[in-house]
Amino acid sequence: MTTIAERLQALSITLPPVAVPAAAYVPFVRSGPLVFISGHIARREGKPVVGQLGTSMGTEDGKAAARAVAIDLLGTLQAAVGDLAKVKRIVKVLSLVNSAPNYTEHHLVTNGASELLVAVFGPEVGAHARSAFGVAQLPMGACVEIELIAEVE
Numbered sequence: 375m376t377t378i379a380e381r382l383q384a385l386s387i388t389l390p391p392v393a394v395p396a397a398a399y400v401p402f403v404r405s406g407p408l409v410f411i412s413g414h415i416a417r418r419e420g421k422p423v424v425g426q427l428g429t430s431m432g433t434e435d436g437k438a439a440a441r442a443v444a445i446d447l448l449g450t451l452q453a454a455v456g457d458l459a460k461v462k463r464i465v466k467v468l469s470l471v472n473s474a475p476n477y478t479e480h481h482l483v484t485n486g487a488s489e490l491l492v493a494v495f496g497p498e499v500g501a502h503a504r505s506a507f508g509v510a511q512l513p514m515g516a517c518v519e520i521e522l523i524a525e526v527e
Contacts, residue, residue, distance in 0.1 A: 378458045381494050382448075389449040393417075396513065402454040408465070409454045409524045414446045415516035424515040427508075428477030431517055436471060436479075440486030443520045447487075448494065455526045464491050464502040466523040472516060473508040480506040487520050 382389065392401050393414065403410045416423035416439035423439045425431035431439075452458050469484035471477075484506040492500035512519050 378461075378494060385490075385493060387445055387448075387494075389452055390446055392450050392453045393446065401450050404454060404526075407462070407525050407527075409451060409526055411447050411450050411454070411522040411524070413468075413470070413519045413521040414443050414450065415513060416440070416443050416518045417446065417516075418442065422514040422516040423518070425517040426472050426474055427479070427483060427517060428474030433479045433482050436483035436517055437486035439518045440469065440483050440520060441490050442486075443518055444487035444490040447520060447522045451522070451524055455524075458494075460527040461495060461499060461524050462527060463525040464495060464500050464522065465525050467491070467502050467504045468521045469504070469506040470509045470512060470519045471506060472510075472512045472518065475508075477508060480508050483518060484520070 395401060399412055401412055427436045467487060469487065471480040471483050473480065484504065488504060494500060
């Protein structure tokens with residue numbers, strides 16, 4: 375059994391610091407054993423990954439962006455609880471995909487985040503309930519926004 379830190383290292387992942395909110399909200403709220411992580415948009419080198427699935431971006435690009443969002447979410451989750459080993463369960467992921475009206479692969483884009491969470495935490499902790507929606511637009515033109523709920527010690 376490897377630790378979460380070892381899994382992150384094996385995946386060549388360094389968790390980022392908590393991003394400063396772009397509007398009037400906080401990055402996370404802890405209520406009892408649950409931590410609610412605010413929506414994080416896809417970023418590359420600090421700038422939003424802009425695009426619309428089905429027009430300017432393909433599913434694989436969206437999946438990579440969702441994976442990057444999951445890494446940012448893990449950075450915020452670590453800041454919220456101090457140590458990712460305290461995570462008992464990833465409870466729910468909600469994914470918003472900036473997409474053309476005829477685009478239907480939101481679930482495949484969101485797999486970029488879901489697969490990473492299972493790779494980091496294992497299936498017992500990382501497997502989660504999930505919703506994936508197509509939307510007409512996201513803040514700053516981002517291609518994907520994801521929020522997360524986790525149960526912690």
